[in-house]
């Protein structure tokens with residue numbers, strides 16, 4: 001991990017160097033100051049302020065309702081915590097599709113008001129105009145292909161994408177189009193591992209997988225899922241590294257018991 005350990009601050013260039021040096025990139029979501037600080041201190045390379053905040057923070061069924069103001073708020077909280085990681089901020093649904101001027105305006109607001117370092121957009125050839133215009137302002141862009149949750153009403157389900165040849169071919173040409181447009185990296189969500197590996201090998205920019213197998217150049221998970229805080233979501237690709245939901249439940253139960261039993265606060269905990 002020579003490139004990663006040398007980097008005092010991770011930039012888009014660090015990620016590209018990591019790909020060239022065959023070093024895997026680690027990425028996690030965060031939406032608030034306290035968890036972002038822990039994640040950054042642990043040495044993550046990239047923090048994604050994902051629009052999954054819509055599900056995880058706000059309890060919505062989809063990522064569609066979250067607004068630009070919400071995303072800027074979450075991103076600012078994360079930026080306040082981070083010393084080393086690259087902070088990438090999702091552009092929410094309705095702030096970049098079909099209107100490249102709107103896309104540029106939205107991306108500028110994100111960078112200016114939150115202090116984030118880059119933006120992520122979902123989609124392929126159909127959003128290349130927006131990507132190119134955002135890049136004219138010097139704002140780095142990460143792409144996102146495969147399962148793109150903002151299009152849930154088009155797909156109808158959250159199942160694996162690009163299993164059939166036609167969709168796999170489209171994914172390959174979309175990946176090339178995003179690289180040519182100037183994206184510094186692409187997220188592949190829920191696509192066959194072989195396909196993700198093949199495209200990752202053919203691209204010069206790093207790919208970050210979620211449910212896309214081990215041959216992507218890096219991996220991302222939703223923090224609350226991998227920590228076992230959100231327990232109702234259990235896709236095959238999710239590895240749980242902790243059971244914080246259970247830990248929190250026991251702690252809160254014990255607190256209630258202590259209050260009810262007159263055990264808390266004791267004299268040492270009083271003035």
Ligand code: KIV
Nearest residue numbers: 029050051052187220
């Ligand atoms: O919003 C999000 O958390 C994401 C990841 C699943 C890649 O886009």
